Amino acid sequence: MSEALHVVCPHCNAVNRIPQARLEQKPKCGKCHLDLFTGHPIALTADTFQTHIDRNDIPLLVDFWAPWCGPCLMMAPQYVEAASLLEPRVRLAKVDTEAEQRLGAQFNIRSIPTLALFKGGREVARQSGAITAADIVRWVQSRN
Numbered sequence: 001m002s003e004a005l006h007v008v009c010p011h012c013n014a015v016n017r018i019p020q021a022r023l024e025q026k027p028k029c030g031k032c033h034l035d036l037f038t039g040h041p042i043a044l045t046a047d048t049f050q051t052h053i054d055r056n057d058i059p060l061l062v063d064f065w066a067p068w069c070g071p072c073l074m075m076a077p078q079y080v081e082a083a084s085l086l087e088p089r090v091r092l093a094k095v096d097t098e099a100e101q102r103l104g105a106q107f108n109i110r111s112i113p114t115l116a117l118f119k120g121g122r123e124v125a126r127q128s129g130a131i132t133a134a135d136i137v138r139w140v141q142s143r144n
Contacts, residue, residue, distance in 0.1 A: 004018065004019050005017070005020050005023070005057040006018075006056065006057060006137055007027070007056060007057065007091075008055050009029040009034070009036055010091075011064065012015055012031050012034075014030065014031035015055045023088040027088075030061050036081060036088070037087045038087075040083050040092075043095075044093045044094065044100075045099075045100055046083070046102055046103055049095065049100075052091070054072040057116060058088070059090045060091045060092075061091070061115060061136075062092075062093045062094070062095055062117075062120045063114075063115055064095050064103075064109045064112055064114045065094060065095070065096065065097065065112050066098040067096065067098060068098070069082075069112050071113060071129065072113045078133040079092065081133035082091075082137055082142070085137050103143075108130035111129070112128075113129065114126060115127045115136070125139075
């Protein structure tokens with residue numbers, strides 16, 4: 001019997017229990033019945049951030065960015081590519097620090113883009129600056 005993991009739905013934020021062996025089988029949310037993994041980063045707000053940090057048993061990689069930031073915009077397609085490569089073992093999310101200034105301040109974000117990796121409700125690693133999809137994947141895998 002495989003260990004069950006809690007996975008927060010990117011659509012309705014419901015917490016789902018999924019056997020670890022089923023992660024690769026395109027599981028659906030028990031509440032809204034949409035795919036738990038889309039292969040794309042999800043947008044987090046102050047209202048949804050803590051649920052995803054605290055309740056996901058899989059690591060959560062957060063890109064702190066802003067719409068006026070040139071390097072952030074250059075890295076955005078790389079981050080989408082990384083999501084398609086890392087899910088379902090890692091959830092990728094984005095926080096717009098312009099819209100969610102409180103979150104940027106709470107995590108002491110001083111430069112953007114900044115990637116922060118969370119496990120078990122805690123930040124375990126941080127990387128500032130735009131990097132390629134391959135570098136994102138390598139960086140995350142070296143910390144898992």
